[in-house]
Amino acid sequence: MFFTYLRRELRRRRKAALVVASGLALGIALVIVVTSVSSGMGKAQDKVLQSLYGLGTDMTVTKAAQPAATSSDRPRFQFDAQDSGSEQSSDRVLVQGFETLSASTVTKVGEQSGVSDAVGGLSLQVVKVSGEFTRGEVQQNGEGGNQQGGAPGAAPSPEGQVQGGGANFDVNNYSVFGTDVTKPALGPLTSSKITSGRTFKSTETAAKVVVADSAYAKEKKLKVGGTVTVKGTKFEVIGIATADSGDPAANLYIPLKQAQTLSDSKDKVTTIYVRATDSQKIDAVKSTIQKNISGTTVTTSADLADTVSGSLSTASSLATSVGKWLAIAVLIAAFLVAGLLTSSAVSRRVREFGTLKALGWKSGRVTRQVVGEAIVNGLVGGVLGIALGLAGAYVVTAISPTLQAQLGGGTTGGGGGGFGGGRQAAARTLDVTLTAPVSVTTIGIAVGLAVAGGLIAGAFGGWRASRLRPADALRRVE
Structure with missing residues (x-):
């Protein structure tokens, strides 16, 4: 009897029910869109940070203090005296930043409470200078006679002037990262895919x-099976890696021991990559490492997230603050409108409810009838809202512009300074495509909001209906 009457009343008042359901649907759809966009912002930011850290990395450990550079820290290039036109080259391998950590620190970090795994890496900068000197020619007494001699830049002889000659040198600056090949699941190379x-x-x-980065390999025409020379040592190219997003961690990746040998940094690392046992306790692990291992700086993904600026940061702030409060405001308005419309409908049904009470309906039964109709309206609004929300999220994903993220205020892979400097986050600008994924949890929230909206609307109307007395209701009928 209850469901039969409920179905008939809803069918008879389709327009009023559709108005109530539409109001709820708009509020629920906005909540879905804002939630999905916020989730997309979070994933976009994770993608940016992943390009810095590498997959599975929760934090990095570096040396805290950085001394000022001195003249002894600057690279020096020396060339032998050779015949004019002979090509000469000299290269220097520099640790990016002057502060290194002992390799034993990696083991110590790995033994800390809450640490699942730790691996060290050595970030290097290679500066190669190559070219040739050309001797000048001495022109004697303006008579057109030429005499070669003298080093480039030497003062002219009394008999004439030195003309021509000079030096033509090219500087090639590229980065090399020494990675621990025994632990391939950690480190910056994991943020690239072997193509x-x-x-x-x-x-x-x-x-x-x-392993060469794809962009650098294309520039230098490196291929698998070929070789590349670093400080006089030939390395075989075994793979080409493409960064998943943004810039690569280095141009070339070599085994850690080889990097330590090239840079005369035996048993030294610049960065320790750490994975926590529980991603929810990263802050606690950070505090433990800083407390037990003095002189280190621990940087988490949350710390790096604070350095992200640009359109990605602006959009993320808008979605998480303005969007959230806008969604709440619209949802409250939708609930109030649904409640007022249901209450107004009860006022228009005075004769109906008065007659039902005169026929023996209890106040509780009338209230259940009104609440039942409101819940059905809420569920219909929930279905419409989910459909609108999914459509809105799809549109956002389809037409969303590419956002930019500038990373600053942090260093990865060693400190800055020296020739070429450290690998600073401030020097990176990444393009990120925004998506708006809708999760099962979001759908569940939408269903819960729909039921809550129906209950709120039913509470308004049920309260009005329960206060009606048959005599008063029938007396108000014209």
């Missing part, structure tokens, strides 16, 4: 092999 060849084997700790 040609293979990655390192765990047995290649001292092998002269290299």
